[in-house]
Amino acid sequence: MEIGSKLTNSWLDSIVDSFNGVDSDRRRQFNRIGTATRAVIESVVASKAPTEQLGLIADAIEKVAEDIGRFPSGRVYEGFAEAANTGGNGGFMDFSPISGAANPIAPPVELSLSSDPDGSPIVVGVVTFGSAYEGPPGSVHGGHIAAAFDEVLGLAQSMSGSPGMTARLSVNYRKPTPLGEPLTFVARIVKKEGKKVFTEGKCYFGDILTAEADALFISVDFSKLAQLAGERERTNDGQKPQL
Numbered sequence: 001m002e003i004g005s006k007l008t009n010s011w012l013d014s015i016v017d018s019f020n021g022v023d024s025d026r027r028r029q030f031n032r033i034g035t036a037t038r039a040v041i042e043s044v045v046a047s048k049a050p051t052e053q054l055g056l057i058a059d060a061i062e063k064v065a066e067d068i069g070r071f072p073s074g075r076v077y078e079g080f081a082e083a084a085n086t087g088g089n090g091g092f093m094d095f096s097p098i099s100g101a102a103n104p105i106a107p108p109v110e111l112s113l114s115s116d117p118d119g120s121p122i123v124v125g126v127v128t129f130g131s132a133y134e135g136p137p138g139s140v141h142g143g144h145i146a147a148a149f150d151e152v153l154g155l156a157q158s159m160s161g162s163p164g165m166t167a168r169l170s171v172n173y174r175k176p177t178p179l180g181e182p183l184t185f186v187a188r189i190v191k192k193e194g195k196k197v198f199t200e201g202k203c204y205f206g207d208i209l210t211a212e213a214d215a216l217f218i219s220v221d222f223s224k225l226a227q228l229a230g231e232r233e234r235t236n237d238g239q240k241p242q243l
């Protein structure tokens with residue numbers, strides 16, 4: 001199933017492109033960098049490399065940081081106001097801190113759309129959290145589980161046709177969620193009341209329910225968001241959301 005039919009705001013084309021696989025060399029290179037940096041993160045956490053090797057590796061990473069740091073950083077929401085970021089860096093979802101292949105801090109959660117047996121649309125997120133995400137021994141840190149829920153529930157609510165921002169997110173941790181094992185998150189819309197979109201989700205390791213969540217999203221006026229994002233681009237303050 002392709003995402004897009006329910007997303008009515010034109011700038012959301014960026015999300016659609018993220019899912020429907022717009023291909024460009026630039027996007028491929030971003031994804032390569034994301035993947036390689038993730039591999040570094042995975043290996044450096046509690047590495048058993050000899051100290052001398054750690055020094056050489058630190059030198060190499062410092063050099064990479066210097067090389068890329070010579071170029072100015074843009075914004076994830078670049079072109080947001082003009083709905084024109086498609087074909088540039090890929091969709092902004094590529095840089096999602098949770099599901100973005102091009103964002104090294106994303107595990108990443110791989111998102112797809114599916115249907116449950118009664119035909120209702122659901123979002124499925126598949127992820128294996130590596131060592132960098134350890135909370136309790138051998139288990140995923142609860143904050144990262146909550147973040148994954150926010151992402152899958154956030155995509156599910158967007159299928160309402162009037163997406164918004166997370167107003168409340170509640171997680172019940174039922175069993176330890178194992179590190180280094182494939183997990184499946186499932187999310188759906190429960191009901192919509194005016195601007196409120198109620199969602200629920202579950203996280204499974206195999207057949208084991210390890211956590212469940214529910215969240216309230218409030219639909220937002222995207223023309224206002226686009227205008228604010230445009231102002232951020234013009235004022236170049238970048239980091240400070242004023243929504």
Ligand SMILES: CCCCC/C=C\C/C=C\C/C=C\C/C=C\CCCC(=O)SCCNC(=O)CCNC(=O)[C@H](O)C(C)(C)COP(=O)(O)OP(=O)(O)OC[C@H]1O[C@@H](n2cnc3c(N)ncnc32)[C@H](O)[C@@H]1OP(=O)(O)O
Nearest residue numbers: 150151154155158163164165166167168195218220225243
């Ligand atoms: C540039 C940002 C882009 C955001 C992208 C969003 C969607 C994109 C779509 C698809 C993308 C696909 C996947 C996305 C993946 C993940 C999404 C992650 C989303 C986030 O990670 S997002 C960050 C954390 N999130 C915030 O940073 C929100 C800060 N917050 C606010 O910006 C406002 O607070 C807001 C907008 C939430 C509401 O403001 P508002 O002015 O629109 O609401 P209003 O007052 O009109 O209330 C209307 C009715 O909702 C009730 N209500 C309001 N707030 C409530 C609350 N908190 N709890 C319980 N009920 C609440 C009222 O009580 C009233 O109820 P009633 O009608 O019954 O009186």
